[in-house]
Amino acid sequence: MVNRNPRLAALKAGYLFPEIARRRREFAVAHPEDPSKPETRIISLGVGNTTEPVLPRIDAGLVEGARKLGTVEGYSGYQDEGLPELRKKISEVFYSRAVAPNQTGQGKVSEGAFSIEEIFISDGAKCDIGRLQLLFGTGTPVAVQDPSYPVYVDGSVLIGAAGAWAETGYGGISYLPCTAENNYFPDLSLIPENSLIYFCSPNNPTGAAATREQLTELAAAARRKGCIIIFDAAYSEYIRDPALPKTIFEIPDARECAIEVNSFSKPAGFTGVRLGWTVVPRELRYAGGESVNADWARIMGTIFNGASNIAQAGGLAALTEEGQKEIRQLCDFYLENAALIRGALQKLGITCIGGDNSPYIWARFPGRDSWEVFAEILEKCRVVTTPGSGFGPSGQSFIRFSAFGHRADIEEACLRLETFGR
Numbered sequence: 284m285v286n287r288n289p290r291l292a293a294l295k296a297g298y299l300f301p302e303i304a305r306r307r308r309e310f311a312v313a314h315p316e317d318p319s320k321p322e323t324r325i326i327s328l329g330v331g332n333t334t335e336p337v338l339p340r341i342d343a344g345l346v347e348g349a350r351k352l353g354t355v356e357g358y359s360g361y362q363d364e365g366l367p368e369l370r371k372k373i374s375e376v377f378y379s380r381a382v383a384p385n386q387t388g389q390g391k392v393s394e395g396a397f398s399i400e401e402i403f404i405s406d407g408a409k410c411d412i413g414r415l416q417l418l419f420g421t422g423t424p425v426a427v428q429d430p431s432y433p434v435y436v437d438g439s440v441l442i443g444a445a446g447a448w449a450e451t452g453y454g455g456i457s458y459l460p461c462t463a464e465n466n467y468f469p470d471l472s473l474i475p476e477n478s479l480i481y482f483c484s485p486n487n488p489t490g491a492a493a494t495r496e497q498l499t500e501l502a503a504a505a506r507r508k509g510c511i512i513i514f515d516a517a518y519s520e521y522i523r524d525p526a527l528p529k530t531i532f533e534i535p536d537a538r539e540c541a542i543e544v545n546s547f548s549k550p551a552g553f554t555g556v557r558l559g560w561t562v563v564p565r566e567l568r569y570a571g572g573e574s575v576n577a578d579w580a581r582i583m584g585t586i587f588n589g590a591s592n593i594a595q596a597g598g599l600a601a602l603t604e605e606g607q608k609e610i611r612q613l614c615d616f617y618l619e620n621a622a623l624i625r626g627a628l629q630k631l632g633i634t635c636i637g638g639d640n641s642p643y644i645w646a647r648f649p650g651r652d653s654w655e656v657f658a659e660i661l662e663k664c665r666v667v668t669t670p671g672s673g674f675g676p677s678g679q680s681f682i683r684f685s686a687f688g689h690r691a692d693i694e695e696a697c698l699r700l701e702t703f704g705r
């Protein structure tokens with residue numbers, strides 16, 4: 284028989300969301316819903332999945348993209364790194380605020396700071412996060428914000444980064460606690476030399492968005508220690524405070540120490556459509572001086588054959604002026620949901636952060652176990668949440684509330700939360 288990849292055994296038991304789904308099912312069996320009593324319905328504020336329809340201009344782009352495939356003139360096949368128009372448009376729309384090459388006036392800021400060769404279109408940010416590890420191979424030290432999105436740690440374990448995975452499980456990964464005490468920004472002195480740093484802002488799960496000063500410090504620490512930052516900007520379009528940077532590349536020198544992943548999933552409702560991108564600046568080098576960008580092109584060409592051309596047509600529509608308005612409208616809708624949830628929690632005297640520049644609210648239950656609070660909210664309110672401890676040890680005693688949901692469900696969940704703590 285064939286041996287199992289032993290790294291699979293090193294993964295922490297049960298991925299968080301299947302475990303939540305299991306507990307929800309168990310609860311539903313023990314406490315069945317009664318169709319004549321809407322108040323017995325279980326409402327989920329648990330998963331980070333979008334719920335609202337794709338808006339009309341963007342939807343028309345998807346439809347048109349599909350229709351063109353049925354015509355001789357419009358047909359297209361493999362597109363490898365992505366449609367050049369889409370890559371150019373991404374640079375213009377998302378990276379016009381980014382610092383242009385050495386600021387000598389060569390890079391026209393209005394066109395964005397990146398050439399199309401530095402922007403790679405993909406089937407999503409999570410998929411790219413999984414593949415990026417192939418650049419660095421086994422034994423690379425890894426540092427993650429704690430708490431963090433599970434794929435950074437589990438992806439690192441699977442690829443065999445972080446050293447002696449077999450003996451130590453997660454021991455080779457440095458957790459950088461982000462707690463109320465440090466205002467959810469980690470102590471950068473904990474970052475090991477020559478490591479990969481996963482950094483997500485606005486953060487999932489805490490909802491914290493790093494300031495310009497904080498990202499400047501992060502980039503400086505990375506340069507000093509010979510690290511590469513993998514910056515996850517999946518929630519950048521939820522930023523409403525104009526002082527907050529929306530990309531790591533607003534920080535001078537980040538081009539020499541950062542890769543950025545981003546996605547249409549959360550801003551445009553493309554969680555099921557699948558479209559994302561990764562920026563790998565030409566300046567980024569390994570210890571030996573080789574180009575990271577050239578290797579990423581090689582990896583994408585070898586194990587990925589490009590994003591769906593229908594999804595890319597939708598992405599192009601999302602970046603038209605009208606499409607960008609729709610992105611803003613959709614994010615505003617979820618941010619209004621977030622404000623409702625925050626309000627409900629604050630009425631109960633529960634301390635929370637996030638929800639202002641992100642669709643997540645991070646609520647603190649001092650001295651309590653996350654899964655125990657999860658169970659209590661499920662029992663008393665029939666509302667599913669996410670236990671903070673599932674995102675890392677520093678998530679203990681926290682609960683993540685997701686603002687992805689229909690308005691009526693969010694309002695009903697907020698009403699029910701009033702009974703919590705009684």
Ligand SMILES: *Cc1c(COP(=O)(O)O)cnc(C)c1O
Nearest residue numbers: 407408409432487517546548559
């Ligand atoms: C949802 C999410 C993504 C998006 O992943 P896709 O594969 O593009 O859908 C990326 N990073 C974080 C932190 C997320 O929460």
